[in-house]
Amino acid sequence: MTETETGTEVLLRDLCDMWRVRLLEEKIRDLRLNGDVVGSVHLCIGQEAGPVGACSALEPADALFATYRGHGWALARGVPAVGILAELLGRATGVNGGRGGSAYFSAPEYGFHGENSIVGGGAPLAVGAALAGRFDGTGRVALCVFGDGAMNQGSVHESMNFAAAFDLPVVFVCENNEYSELTPIRDMVRADVLADRARAYGILGERIDGNDPAVVRDRVGDAVQSAREGGGPVLLELMTARLVGHYIGDAEQYRQPGELERLAENEPIARLERTLRSAGTPEPEIEAARDDAAREIETATQEASAAPLADAEAVRRHVHA
Amino acid sequence: MPEIRKLSYGEAANAALRRALEERPEVLVYGEDVGVPGGVFGVTKGLRKQFGDRVFDTPISESAIIGSAVGAAMFGRRPVVEIMWTDFFLVALDQVVNQAANVRYVSEGRLTAPITIRTQQGVAPGSCAQHSQSLEAFFLHTPGIRVCMPVTAQDSYDLLLSSIACDDPVVVIENRTLYHGGKQEVSVGGPVAAIGGLRTRRSGTAATAVTWGAMSRQVVDAADVLAAEGQEVEVLETPWLDPFPWDEVLTSVAKTRRLVVAHEANRTGGFGAEVLARVAEAGIELAAPPVRVAVPDLRLPSAPGLAAAVVPAADDVTGALRQVVAAR
Numbered sequence: 227m228t229e230t231e232t233g234t235e236v237l238l239r240d241l242c243d244m245w246r247v248r249l250l251e252e253k254i255r256d257l258r259l260n261g262d263v264v265g266s267v268h269l270c271i272g273q274e275a276g277p278v279g280a281c282s283a284l285e286p287a288d289a290l291f292a293t294y295r296g297h298g299w300a301l302a303r304g305v306p307a308v309g310i311l312a313e314l315l316g317r318a319t320g321v322n323g324g325r326g327g328s329a330y331f332s333a334p335e336y337g338f339h340g341e342n343s344i345v346g347g348g349a350p351l352a353v354g355a356a357l358a359g360r361f362d363g364t365g366r367v368a369l370c371v372f373g374d375g376a377m378n379q380g381s382v383h384e385s386m387n388f389a390a391a392f393d394l395p396v397v398f399v400c401e402n403n404e405y406s407e408l409t410p411i412r413d414m415v416r417a418d419v420l421a422d423r424a425r426a427y428g429i430l431g432e433r434i435d436g437n438d439p440a441v442v443r444d445r446v447g448d449a450v451q452s453a454r455e456g457g458g459p460v461l462l463e464l465m466t467a468r469l470v471g472h473y474i475g476d477a478e479q480y481r482q483p484g485e486l487e488r489l490a491e492n493e494p495i496a497r498l499e500r501t502l503r504s505a506g507t508p509e510p511e512i513e514a515a516r517d518d519a520a521r522e523i524e525t526a527t528q529e530a531s532a533a534p535l536a537d538a539e540a541v542r543r544h545v546h547a
Numbered sequence: 548m549p550e551i552r553k554l555s556y557g558e559a560a561n562a563a564l565r566r567a568l569e570e571r572p573e574v575l576v577y578g579e580d581v582g583v584p585g586g587v588f589g590v591t592k593g594l595r596k597q598f599g600d601r602v603f604d605t606p607i608s609e610s611a612i613i614g615s616a617v618g619a620a621m622f623g624r625r626p627v628v629e630i631m632w633t634d635f636f637l638v639a640l641d642q643v644v645n646q647a648a649n650v651r652y653v654s655e656g657r658l659t660a661p662i663t664i665r666t667q668q669g670v671a672p673g674s675c676a677q678h679s680q681s682l683e684a685f686f687l688h689t690p691g692i693r694v695c696m697p698v699t700a701q702d703s704y705d706l707l708l709s710s711i712a713c714d715d716p717v718v719v720i721e722n723r724t725l726y727h728g729g730k731q732e733v734s735v736g737g738p739v740a741a742i743g744g745l746r747t748r749r750s751g752t753a754a755t756a757v758t759w760g761a762m763s764r765q766v767v768d769a770a771d772v773l774a775a776e777g778q779e780v781e782v783l784e785t786p787w788l789d790p791f792p793w794d795e796v797l798t799s800v801a802k803t804r805r806l807v808v809a810h811e812a813n814r815t816g817g818f819g820a821e822v823l824a825r826v827a828e829a830g831i832e833l834a835a836p837p838v839r840v841a842v843p844d845l846r847l848p849s850a851p852g853l854a855a856a857v858v859p860a861a862d863d864v865t866g867a868l869r870q871v872v873a874a875r
């Protein structure tokens with residue numbers, strides 16, 4: 227963010243970035259439904275404010291570790307849409323040449339250190355990235371994303387305590403969309419506020435509005451700064467909602483009547499557009515945010531679809547040094 | 548009374564769970580999304596409604612799922628728990644290898660851990676490297692844990708019931724692609740076969756092919772091709788890997804003196820290696836070097852084209868069979 231940018235400019239960029247994520251996800255959904263993309267696909271539609279807000283608070287050298295619901299985090303971190311789409315389409319130009327697919331791709335050159343398909347699997351890795359930063363002097367902060375359900379994995383608890391014990395610069399971001407797969411989190415955890423667990427590790431924990439990119443940027447920004455300055459890890463619980471199934475094909479039988487309508491009221495894109503409108507932002511500027519995003523995703527899709535399929539010969543490489 | 552029903556592979560497992568819950572009040576069925584949603588593959592559908600609290604959802608905590616089953620089993624319950632994907636077993640392997648496997652041995656039989664852990668594995672198009680491994684060898688390396696891999700819908704009914712009846716910890720490895728295999732005739736409600744044994748899918752004297760799990764289909768297809776070429780291959784499908792039907796397998800190999808083992812797991816340290824070792828230890832003189840058909844020692848790629856390049860197809864098995872049959 228440059229010094230001269232106005233608040234509205236920043237919000238318009240957030241809006242465009244959220245549209246980029248939303249439209250990428252909608253494109254991936256269509257490609258999955260028509261069979262161009264195969265396998266399990268987990269979309270983050272409705273959760274765009276988290277990645278957009280959080281990634282705008284990171285430095286290039288920081289390390290991001292995400293989950294299988296990671297397309298949006300990758301895009302927000304700067305991974306080009308074309309590389310993501312090509313990966314999902316099994317193309318040679320995919321960020322991992324088709325090895326990772328939708329649920330397990332990475333692009334370390336963009337500070338995107340991978341999705342992870344094992345619930346909680348990324349937390350210890352994030353601790354390690356922060357640990358390495360202590361020795362290499364980069365001051366690298368690791369941001370680790372996981373869901374509310376992952377809060378029940380041993381690896382996540384071990385990581386939070388480990389990072390706390392050594393004041394390691396890790397920002398743990400729990401995206402609480404209130405479901406772990408098909409089961410409501412309230413049925414699986416007695417405590418209401420997951421961020422309260424931070425206290426047990428002697429670190430700061432806070433539940434925040436995860437559907438407002440400015441709030442997320444602000445709170446993640448504080449956490450990153452404090453971690454970078456030696457203040458140790460922080461746990462942020464981003465309250466959000468996914469407006470789609472856990473995976474494409476999920477019948478969503480766990481939804482209450484009227485739930486999706488209620489969630490749509492608070493979904494981050496519509497909400498930010500309302501905010502901008504009531505602040506007097508001209509309609510063409512609001513529309514331009516979406517149009518710019520749509521153009522980018524359309525071009526990326528065409529380019530990715532035209533790329534050659536992944537090379538089966540190459541599949542034997544890289545098992546060992 | 549036995550009754551024939553048309554069931555898919557997954558529905559047959561559901562029927563087995565229902566029967567176990569009906570007949571044995573000590574059975575509990577639980578795991579992630581197993582209760583109210585009825586399982587992500589629908590295998591536990593309807594059980595929660597019928598059996599209430601004995602069927603329930605858990606947090607995403609595999610160590611606690613398996614460990615609590617071990618503990619509950621030590622105190623008289625017979626838990627049947629689900630690990631959604633075999634890959635997720637790995638975050639809880641301590642509870643299997645260090646805990647469950649030791650209960651009977653260390654207590655000299657005073658305590659037992661009769662738990663059944665259902666999971667599923669295998670390569671499916673687009674499944675990522677953390678969702679497509681075949682890990683049976685991990686469990687087979689652990690004495691005290693029994694392992695089976697249902698192939699047919701009848702297997703998924705029978706093997707699950709015999710696992711639940713078994714007084715040892717049993718890992719039941721179902722297969723994701725087989726869930727979608729359509730309905731088959733399944734005999735339900737009858738007496739349950741003892742664990743162990745094998746199925747001879749084809750008899751012959753030209754060679755012995757030993758296989759398990761989803762690789763069975765490729766092996767049977769390959770044997771059909773060889774039959775058309777005038778070579779009758781004996782195809783032995785082994786739904787139980789522990790106990791393994793060593794006598795029957797060795798007898799067949801002694802007869803044909805040619806051996807191919809095929810599995811979807813990686814080659815090195817795979818159970819196929821054990822089969823070859825036992826044949827060698829038994830002193831069976833082979834007329835051709837034995838061949839293992841397996842996934843080469845790679846991590847599994849996601850893109851369907853890449854996965855197809857590493858997972859053996861029927862053609863690979865055909866090639867292996869031709870090779871052992873042709874050797875003088």
Ligand SMILES: Cc1ncc(C[n+]2csc(CCOP(=O)(O)OP(=O)(O)O)c2C)c(N)n1
Nearest residue numbers: 295343344345373374375376405406407635
């Ligand atoms: C160790 C492990 N156990 C189970 C699963 C299956 N699984 C995949 S996603 C998921 C739900 C996770 O929920 P949550 O952490 O809340 O994240 P969300 O999907 O809501 O983003 C489960 C149980 C897995 N991938 N890894």
